[in-house]
Amino acid sequence: MKQYLPRYALGLLILLVLLGHSARVYQIPFINHMDSLIYDVKVRLTMPQGVDQRVVILDIDEKSLAEQGRWPWGRDKLATLMNKLFDQYGIRLVGFDVVFAEPDESSGLKSLESLAKKELRDVAGFQSSLRELRPQLDHDARFAASLKNRPVVLGYYFSSKEGGVSSGAAPAPVFPAGTFSGRRIGFTQWISFGGNLPEFQKAAAGAGHFNPLVDIDGTSRRVPLLVEYAGKYYESLSLAMVRNLLGNPSITPGYPENAPGSYAAMEWLELKGANGGAMSIPVDENAATLIPYRGYQGSFPYISITDVLNDKVPKEQLAGRIAVVGTTAPGLMDLRATPVGAAYPGVEIHANLIAGMLDGAIKHKPPYILGADVLLVLIAGAVMVFLLPMLSPLRATVVGVIVLLLLLSVNFSFWHVSHVVLPLANGMIAIVLLYAMNMSWGYFVESRTKRQLTGLFGQYVPPELVEEMSRDPENYSMAGRKAELTVLFSDIRGFTTISEGLEPNELATLMNQYLGAMTLVVRKHRGTLDKYIGDAIMAFWGAPVDDPEHARNAVLTGLEMHVALHELNKDLVARGWPELKIGVGVNTGPMTVGDMGSPVRQSYTVMGDAVNLGSRLEGITKQYGVGFIVGESTRELLKKEFVFRELDRVRVKGKEDPVGIYEPVGEEGKVAREDLEEIKLWNQALRAYRTQDWDQAELTLMNLQRIKPRYLYDLYVKRVEHLRKEPPGENWDGVTIFETK
Numbered sequence: 001m002k003q004y005l006p007r008y009a010l011g012l013l014i015l016l017v018l019l020g021h022s023a024r025v026y027q028i029p030f031i032n033h034m035d036s037l038i039y040d041v042k043v044r045l046t047m048p049q050g051v052d053q054r055v056v057i058l059d060i061d062e063k064s065l066a067e068q069g070r071w072p073w074g075r076d077k078l079a080t081l082m083n084k085l086f087d088q089y090g091i092r093l094v095g096f097d098v099v100f101a102e103p104d105e106s107s108g109l110k111s112l113e114s115l116a117k118k119e120l121r122d123v124a125g126f127q128s129s130l131r132e133l134r135p136q137l138d139h140d141a142r143f144a145a146s147l148k149n150r151p152v153v154l155g156y157y158f159s160s161k162e163g164g165v166s167s168g169a170a171p172a173p174v175f176p177a178g179t180f181s182g183r184r185i186g187f188t189q190w191i192s193f194g195g196n197l198p199e200f201q202k203a204a205a206g207a208g209h210f211n212p213l214v215d216i217d218g219t220s221r222r223v224p225l226l227v228e229y230a231g232k233y234y235e236s237l238s239l240a241m242v243r244n245l246l247g248n249p250s251i252t253p254g255y256p257e258n259a260p261g262s263y264a265a266m267e268w269l270e271l272k273g274a275n276g277g278a279m280s281i282p283v284d285e286n287a288a289t290l291i292p293y294r295g296y297q298g299s300f301p302y303i304s305i306t307d308v309l310n311d312k313v314p315k316e317q318l319a320g321r322i323a324v325v326g327t328t329a330p331g332l333m334d335l336r337a338t339p340v341g342a343a344y345p346g347v348e349i350h351a352n353l354i355a356g357m358l359d360g361a362i363k364h365k366p367p368y369i370l371g372a373d374v375l376l377v378l379i380a381g382a383v384m385v386f387l388l389p390m391l392s393p394l395r396a397t398v399v400g401v402i403v404l405l406l407l408l409s410v411n412f413s414f415w416h417v418s419h420v421v422l423p424l425a426n427g428m429i430a431i432v433l434l435y436a437m438n439m440s441w442g443y444f445v446e447s448r449t450k451r452q453l454t455g456l457f458g459q460y461v462p463p464e465l466v467e468e469m470s471r472d473p474e475n476y477s478m479a480g481r482k483a484e485l486t487v488l489f490s491d492i493r494g495f496t497t498i499s500e501g502l503e504p505n506e507l508a509t510l511m512n513q514y515l516g517a518m519t520l521v522v523r524k525h526r527g528t529l530d531k532y533i534g535d536a537i538m539a540f541w542g543a544p545v546d547d548p549e550h551a552r553n554a555v556l557t558g559l560e561m562h563v564a565l566h567e568l569n570k571d572l573v574a575r576g577w578p579e580l581k582i583g584v585g586v587n588t589g590p591m592t593v594g595d596m597g598s599p600v601r602q603s604y605t606v607m608g609d610a611v612n613l614g615s616r617l618e619g620i621t622k623q624y625g626v627g628f629i630v631g632e633s634t635r636e637l638l639k640k641e642f643v644f645r646e647l648d649r650v651r652v653k654g655k656e657d658p659v660g661i662y663e664p665v666g667e668e669g670k671v672a673r674e675d676l677e678e679i680k681l682w683n684q685a686l687r688a689y690r691t692q693d694w695d696q697a698e699l700t701l702m703n704l705q706r707i708k709p710r711y712l713y714d715l716y717v718k719r720v721e722h723l724r725k726e727p728p729g730e731n732w733d734g735v736t737i738f739e740t741k
Helices: 002-022 029-046 062-068 075-088 109-117 124-137 139-147 198-203 237-245 305-309 346-359 369-390 393-418 425-446 448-459 464-470 495-500 504-524 550-574 609-619 632-638 673-690 694-707 711-725
Strands: 055-059 093-096 152-159 188-190 192-194 206-209 220-224 226-229 232-235 251-254 268-272 278-282 288-290 302-304 322-326 335-338 341-345 481-492 528-533 536-541 582-597 602-607 628-631 642-651 659-667 735-737
Touching (some): 002 425, 029 393, 029 425, 055 346, 075 093, 075 305, 139 198, 206 237, 237 322, 341 346, 481 495, 481 609, 495 504, 536 550, 550 582, 550 632, 550 659, 609 628, 632 642, 673 694
Parallel strands (some): 093 152, 152 206
Antiparallel strands (some): 251 268, 481 582, 642 659
């Protein structure tokens, strides 16, 4: 017995360390990551698959963008969509996975009203015509009217960024402040929100947030059904839609009966429908529920919104259905990493939740599983600790396999029978570690000769060899990884107008020439062409081949794209076609790069906040009248190699922290002296603007306009005029906010 004491002691030490994790005395990130991966495997192995016809996804896809124009569309078009869905197709319920935060001024009504108050205020005919036209031109009012008295649930989002400012209108909370006092519930708490315009929120039947919980590995496995904001509690989009289906019943928090007084956890939410039926939805310690993925992407019917608008959808495909409006267009960036896909449409997450609630098929991860995990790890570990040292290697292997199979059987029984998700990784690791420890004990104690040979072999194999092998193209892996890369987005300005003025064969020829010329520039500078998004181009640098100068090569590409476009325009003009103008956005930062997609289609691409910002930068080039904008991180890497013109500090949609934006002028040493003097004078104007010295800013801008007129200078002159009339206050940070994508 004494000869086993060291192994007993070491085994118990291993077991105690693992039990501390199960009891949440501390957390071991590797085990949590393993549990997440095991959960993903169980989801994929047990998901029912097939297509659920009850919920349809009205998709703002690439086809819709090509036919209806770039998003966001006019609200008159959305009003038409709503009227068609309810009056023509007989839809049962509509939920929006988009936010309508900005007024629609595309009809020109604001300009007409301004004329009516000023230049044409005494023209009776104009005033009369305007009164008649106003109902048709007020697109927001038309959209609000299309929502009224209809089962439509709007979506909105919350933000946790410090200093975030709320916008739009929030719905009424489902629980007032203080409802859960004394309860230990880890509600997800938010600082601000981005809601819909008040008239839309008032007209809609309800609203719910569409914020999923993103685990540490970047994967979306849960959605908080209830979240806390300003002490009050708000429901998710999927819960709001299900409640609407049931007649908007109240929500009753579920607590287990006969629980000890110290047990204050909420384990489910109960909905009691108007018809007497009840629905129980399990939640975890964060009031979140696991997303019941039905299958891979496409588990629900996808219908292109443009087909609905063009009356190309048979009525039976929509009649009586639940519809969720969202997007799968890559350019709109609503793709998420999930257990069933690395680039999974966020809108389908809501569809899965709705179907899962209706079916009662949501897995439960109640707080008491902590005790169950501790007990299972303790039993399995104790058997391994005290039995294996006394057995031969063969018998020890048999015992280890039996214990592992029993643990798996118990875990999967809870999964299938009780719909309870028990942790599995810690128990498996305990069995494997204790088995490995016992098997290696004899190896290290009794086989010194083999150990010496192994040590000698190790002296001739340096660790750097592994790193060198990883760079070998033959062994290169396309698996997802995090890296600092640079991404580029470019887009043709006014492409819809251009395309409408050309015959289909002419448009095809033009696009082939344009994309061909731009692609050559990208490849010349070692870029990876990600995809074409209609007339837009997405490329990135630094992967799959490492490129220490990824930021420099991307900026050179953006500059040369404009040079190549100038040459291309000569040919286009000679053919009688319109000249092309493009906007280019470049940003550098940490991104996830790898093979992403579905079993149907995969793509080597990049994802992350830095990618989204690059897209936003391309979108706002037209706001400043420039053709090329780079982010602050790119400029910091290249400020000694390139000359930049600072344009502004902005806060783009989806990002709380302001960033500086810059226009690359040229490489250092290759920019004309007069251009450098102009930039120097512009910097003076920008400093005066930010210190609210309006007179100095205006004077400098006027001088700049005389030297070389630019849209940028006109823009800032107008800003100065506005801010002089409406001073921003002492705490003004000079940041421009863009609410649209």
